Amino acid sequence: MSEPSTESQPGNEPPALTPTAWAILGYLSLKSQSGYEILRAARESIAEFWGVSPGQLYPQLQNLAELGFIQAQGAAEGPRAKQQWSLTEAGQQALQQWFTAPSEPLKIRDEALAKLFFAAKGGPAGRDSGLLARLQAERRRIQAQLDRTLAAALPDGPLPDPQEAAKLGAPELAVRYGAHAARTARHWAKDLLGKDPRNRAEP
Amino acid sequence: MSEPSTESQPGNEPPALTPTAWAILGYLSLKSQSGYEILRAARESIAEFWGVSPGQLYPQLQNLAELGFIQAQGAAEGPRAKQQWSLTEAGQQALQQWFTAPSEPLKIRDEALAKLFFAAKGGPAGRDSGLLARLQAERRRIQAQLDRTLAAALPDGPLPDPQEAAKLGAPELAVRYGAHAARTARHWAKDLLGKDPRNRAEP
DNA sequence: GGTTCCATGTAAGGTGTTACATGATTCA
DNA sequence: TGAATCATGTAACACCTTACATGGAACC
Numbered sequence: 001m002s003e004p005s006t007e008s009q010p011g012n013e014p015p016a017l018t019p020t021a022w023a024i025l026g027y028l029s030l031k032s033q034s035g036y037e038i039l040r041a042a043r044e045s046i047a048e049f050w051g052v053s054p055g056q057l058y059p060q061l062q063n064l065a066e067l068g069f070i071q072a073q074g075a076a077e078g079p080r081a082k083q084q085w086s087l088t089e090a091g092q093q094a095l096q097q098w099f100t101a102p103s104e105p106l107k108i109r110d111e112a113l114a115k116l117f118f119a120a121k122g123g124p125a126g127r128d129s130g131l132l133a134r135l136q137a138e139r140r141r142i143q144a145q146l147d148r149t150l151a152a153a154l155p156d157g158p159l160p161d162p163q164e165a166a167k168l169g170a171p172e173l174a175v176r177y178g179a180h181a182a183r184t185a186r187h188w189a190k191d192l193l194g195k196d197p198r199n200r201a202e203p
Numbered sequence: 204m205s206e207p208s209t210e211s212q213p214g215n216e217p218p219a220l221t222p223t224a225w226a227i228l229g230y231l232s233l234k235s236q237s238g239y240e241i242l243r244a245a246r247e248s249i250a251e252f253w254g255v256s257p258g259q260l261y262p263q264l265q266n267l268a269e270l271g272f273i274q275a276q277g278a279a280e281g282p283r284a285k286q287q288w289s290l291t292e293a294g295q296q297a298l299q300q301w302f303t304a305p306s307e308p309l310k311i312r313d314e315a316l317a318k319l320f321f322a323a324k325g326g327p328a329g330r331d332s333g334l335l336a337r338l339q340a341e342r343r344r345i346q347a348q349l350d351r352t353l354a355a356a357l358p359d360g361p362l363p364d365p366q367e368a369a370k371l372g373a374p375e376l377a378v379r380y381g382a383h384a385a386r387t388a389r390h391w392a393k394d395l396l397g398k399d400p401r402n403r404a405e406p
Numbered sequence: 407g408g409t410t411c412c413a414t415g416t417a418a419g420g421t422g423t424t425a426c427a428t429g430a431t432t433c434a
Numbered sequence: 435t436g437a438a439t440c441a442t443g444t445a446a447c448a449c450c451t452t453a454c455a456t457g458g459a460a461c462c
């Protein structure tokens with residue numbers, strides 16, 4: 001009764017969906033595609049911080065279709081024919097509500113860090129024989145993965161505002177932003193130069 | 204036949220245990236304690252990157268006891284009396300093997316990052332109305348959590364070698380190491396000064 | 407004696423991964 | 435036609451979290 005409207009509004013609660021389901025809506029908002037294409041795209045972009053596996057994806061496609069958030073592009077031909085999916089109006093609204101809602105806290109499972117913790121805390125046995133050094137080397141590998149993760153979320157294409165990013169405070173993110181800005185500048189330059197045949201030699 | 208010995212050696216494969224089980228062995232290697240104490244300790248230290256929940260902990264205590272990696276300190280008195288556990292020789296060996304073995308890859312589930320990804324990729328609708336700015340602000344919060352996570356693994360107490368840490372290369376970890384070193388220096392100073400009554404006023 | 411916190415344990419449900427099964431398509 | 439790859443789907447299992455149930459201990 002007190003609700004001004006039943007139309008979903010930006011401030012409304014998003015529906016309760018699984019992580020995989022949100023990934024589906026997200027990818028279908030970019031373009032209509034099949035489940036398999038979503039799987040491949042996810043593996044190449046968000047996999048590091050937002051895992052998507054087939055065992056979850058296909059059931060969720062059915063589920064989202066029943067909820068009316070996505071719809072099959074054409075009638076399915078044959079039992080296992082390729083099926084294109086597209087986002088519905090309701091799905092688009094749900095996605096916007098998801099964007100606006102507060103996020104789940106970050107979850108990490110980092111085995112190398114756990115080992116480092118216990119080995120460093122434990123008796124001198126742990127610190128013998130280069131164990132700590134090797135664990136730290138493993139941590140460097142993990143850190144590289146974190147870099148990839150952040151790079152995936154700050155892609156070359158659409159830019160966060162530099163002034164916003166500069167205010168973020170966390171040194172790591174600032175560094176990352178610097179790298180990102182440099183990369184983007186290269187791309188800009190490449191695009192601009194590419195339009196002029198005189199500059200074709202320049203990478 | 205070709206194995207030189209059946210005694211477990213540093214290079215051997217560790218037994219297949221769940222993450223919670225390794226946490227138990229790790230904490231019992233520091234001191235004998237009860238399941239509840241492990242739960243509390245984990246909440247205050249490794250929780251950010253190595254979750255431990257009661258629903259997993261108590262069954263795993265039984266499991267590890269059956270495997271002979273831990274043992275009950277005294278006979279259980281009453282059905283739900285407090286029970287102390289300690290690490291066995293076999294448990295200590297398993298832990299050492301775990302330290303030495305390669306680690307599972309880092310796993311992250313970061314909802315704010317996923318939103319940022321799709322909102323930035325999507326149409327201009329995503330970039331309207333300060334949405335991106337708000338998502339970036341959420342990222343700053345997440346970054347603070349990452350800082351806490353790393354701080355937990357580089358505690359004040361036992362130090363990784365500064366020269367090793369300096370070689371890590373990843374700027375974020377280097378920055379973190381700097382903060383850690385500063386904090387440790389403060390603690391050292393506090394300890395040293397504390398021994399001399401003339402310095403008691405100094406924090 | 408009742409309340410509060412300590413402490414162990416269980417049940418239910420959700421999430422996720424892997425491996426496999428099956429059918430379509432393509433290309434040699 | 436056969437093999438490889440695309441594509442969908444399922445089953446089994448591992449793990450995790452939450453919420454709850456139960457009992458002991460301490461304190462008023």
